[in-house]
Amino acid sequence: xxxxxxxxxxxxxxxxxxxxxxxxxxxxxxxxxxxxxxxxxxxxxxxxxxxxxxxxxxxxxxxxxxxxxxxxxxxxxxxxxxxxxxxxxxxxxxxxxxxxxxxxxxxxxxxxxxxxxxxxxxxxxxxxxxxxxxxxxxxxxxxxxxxxxxxxxxxxxxxxxxxxxxxxxxxxxxxxxxxxxxxxxxxxxxxxxxxxxxxxxxxxxxxxxxxxxxxxxxxxxxxxxxxxxxxxxxxxxxxxxxxxxxxxxxxxxxxxxxxxxxxxxxxxxxxxxxxxxxxxxx
Amino acid sequence: xxxxxxxxxxxxxxxxxxxxxxxxxxxxxxxxxxxxxxxxxxxxxxxxxxxxxxxxxxxxxxxxxxxxxxxxxxxxxxxxxxxxxxxxxxxxxxxxxxxxxxxxxxxxxxxxxxxxxxxxxxxxxxxxxxxxxxxxxxxxxxxxxxxxxxxxxxxxxxxxxxxxxxxxxxxxxxxxxxxxxxxxxxxxxxxxxxxxxxxxxxxxxxxxxxxxxxxxxxxxxxxxxxxxxxxxxxxxxxxxxxxxxxxxxxxxxxxxxxxxxxxxxxxxxxxxxxxxxxxxxxx
Numbered sequence: 001x002x003x004x005x006x007x008x009x010x011x012x013x014x015x016x017x018x019x020x021x022x023x024x025x026x027x028x029x030x031x032x033x034x035x036x037x038x039x040x041x042x043x044x045x046x047x048x049x050x051x052x053x054x055x056x057x058x059x060x061x062x063x064x065x066x067x068x069x070x071x072x073x074x075x076x077x078x079x080x081x082x083x084x085x086x087x088x089x090x091x092x093x094x095x096x097x098x099x100x101x102x103x104x105x106x107x108x109x110x111x112x113x114x115x116x117x118x119x120x121x122x123x124x125x126x127x128x129x130x131x132x133x134x135x136x137x138x139x140x141x142x143x144x145x146x147x148x149x150x151x152x153x154x155x156x157x158x159x160x161x162x163x164x165x166x167x168x169x170x171x172x173x174x175x176x177x178x179x180x181x182x183x184x185x186x187x188x189x190x191x192x193x194x195x196x197x198x199x200x201x202x203x204x205x206x207x208x209x210x211x212x213x214x215x216x217x218x219x220x221x222x223x224x225x226x227x228x229x230x231x232x233x234x235x236x237x238x239x240x241x242x243x244x245x246x247x248x249x250x251x252x253x254x255x256x257x258x259x260x261x262x263x264x265x266x267x268x269x270x271x272x273x274x275x276x277x278x279x280x281x282x
Numbered sequence: 283x284x285x286x287x288x289x290x291x292x293x294x295x296x297x298x299x300x301x302x303x304x305x306x307x308x309x310x311x312x313x314x315x316x317x318x319x320x321x322x323x324x325x326x327x328x329x330x331x332x333x334x335x336x337x338x339x340x341x342x343x344x345x346x347x348x349x350x351x352x353x354x355x356x357x358x359x360x361x362x363x364x365x366x367x368x369x370x371x372x373x374x375x376x377x378x379x380x381x382x383x384x385x386x387x388x389x390x391x392x393x394x395x396x397x398x399x400x401x402x403x404x405x406x407x408x409x410x411x412x413x414x415x416x417x418x419x420x421x422x423x424x425x426x427x428x429x430x431x432x433x434x435x436x437x438x439x440x441x442x443x444x445x446x447x448x449x450x451x452x453x454x455x456x457x458x459x460x461x462x463x464x465x466x467x468x469x470x471x472x473x474x475x476x477x478x479x480x481x482x483x484x485x486x487x488x489x490x491x492x493x494x495x496x497x498x499x500x501x502x503x504x505x506x507x508x509x510x511x512x513x514x515x516x517x518x519x520x521x522x523x524x525x526x527x528x529x530x531x532x533x534x535x536x537x538x539x540x541x542x543x544x545x546x547x548x549x550x551x552x553x554x555x556x557x558x559x560x561x562x563x564x565x
Contacts, residue, residue, distance in 0.1 A: 010384070010385075010424070012422055135384070135385050135388070136384050136385075137383050137384060137385060137388045165382070165383060165384075166382065168384055169381065169382065169383060169384045169425070169426075172424075172426035173378055173426060176426075217379075218378070218379045221374065221376060221379035221380070222379050222380065222382070224337070224342055224374070225374060225379060225380035225382075225437075226382060226392075227342060227367070228340060228342065228367055228371065228372045228441075229367070229371075229382075229392055229393040229396060229440060229441070229444065230364050230367050230368060230393060230396040230397055230444065231392075231396045232364070232396070236398045237395050237396055237398060238394075238395055238398050238399060238400065238401055238404065239391075239395055239401060239404075240387070240388060240391035240394075240395060240401060240404045240405065240408065241388075241401070242401050
């Protein structure tokens with residue numbers, strides 16, 4: 001179970017998306033998220049979803065993996081959609097179970113529930129693509145470079161990036177360790193899977209305390225190993241991979257900016273599809 | 283101290299609690315030197331102080347008394363810290379705790395990056411280092427997907443990418459399965475033979491000492507014996523006192539001798555033993 005976590009994992013490939021400069025990918029992702037929240041109607045939203053799906057296809061990441069990352073958020077999608085369904089009381093009443101109570105489901109509720117679900121799914125599709133197609137180190141490298149202006153305010157950007165690199169590197173190691181500790185504690189008779197939630201939480205301390213102890217030991221070892229490899233504060237480091245924007249990156253920027261404009265255009269120029277949507281429902 | 287000596291321990295003592303009234307020493311009055319291109323094995327039982335030696339060799343620890351010199355540079359001077367670590371690379375026991383990056387080639391590049399080597403030159407060094415340890419084909423792999431032996435070879439590549447004159451390996455095979463151990467040992471021997479890198483292998487497995495140019499036995503923080511593998515291996519009593527277990531080949535020789543079969547007492551490897559048995563049975 002615990003090994004199924006795929007968020008933040010990198011799947012090497014040779015697609016156009018893989019070849020984009022990681023800095024460009026981060027900026028484009030931000031731009032996409034902004035566009036996604038500009039969208040107010042289905043025309044623009046379908047456009048965004050379509051773009052996300054197209055990018056997934058170009059990236060050649062297997063659909064199984066995409067499904068895995070979507071599956072992990074399905075509960076959140078359902079939950080927020082359900083809330084929308086009941087809280088939005090605009091439009092015509094579709095279902096009113098209690099005569100004397102305000103509680104009801106309306107067309108407006110259904111509309112915003114579906115709208116939100118599509119928005120979250122697009123968001124996850126596109127953002128998970130960033131981590132799937134970019135090696136964690138390139139990602140932190142890119143963040144380091146994008147944040148480098150903060151050096152003016154004496155923020156240690158390199159140290160932050162190094163912390164992220166190491167954190168990402170140790171995720172699989174620590175997940176593996178949790179597995180081992182859980183098995184070891186179960187073998188000693190700990191019941192981690194039964195009982196009330198409070199009881200289970202309490203039982204988990206027997207997993208987390210050894211985990212923390214081991215994590216600190218690893219940290220101490222790693223610090224020595226890094227010193228052995230001449231690591232100081234990272235002030236004058238060079239890099240194996242030099243980042244340079246190519247035509248591909250400029251093209252990608254052009255496409256996403258166009259998409260952003262399309263979203264604004266379809267949102268603010270009369271394409272009011274809630275009417276259309278209501279017609280479909282009736 | 284001659285110019286041929288890359289790493290020199292000059293009467294070194296080290297204590298983890300030097301401020302106490304009765305400091306206990308992890309290393310006491312140790313003197314030895316590592317020559318260029320030499321394969322030195324340091325043998326010691328757990329707690330003999332052998333791991334402390336590794337950390338003393340590249341200025342992670344500074345001797346309490348005595349001096350350590352790397353290429354003539356005193357490790358106790360702060361300005362020598364980086365040049366010393368560039369010249370003497372240390373590989374530790376647990377490969378999981380030495381790998382910095384999630385991708386093999388990016389991890390190997392970590393050392394040269396810290397030394398501010400030009401990116402093109404880093405590329406060359408990373409490829410060379412990975413080829414030297416036989417991990418070039420896996421250069422894009424994620425480090426956590428490798429086996430223990432492969433991880434340890436990546437850790438070694440990370441050190442030799444800094445082009446040190448000498449590598450010190452602190453029980454590099456202790457956490458590995460037999461296959462991984464054999465791979466790592468073959469890699470170490472190849473680095474020594476083909477690339478001329480001096481190797482200091484710290485271990486408690488006696489069979490790893492068979493191919494050494496010189497063996498140094500350490501017990502209770504002090505040097506107990508120095509010599510060629512054959513000389514050391516024949517001192518059975520001393521080895522037993524140091525808590526070291528003889529390799530299977532040597533044990534078999536002893537048993538054969540106990541049965542009155544007069545086998546030469548300087549046999550180290552399986553091949554030698556087989557040859558000897560064939561020779562004797564052929565009579």
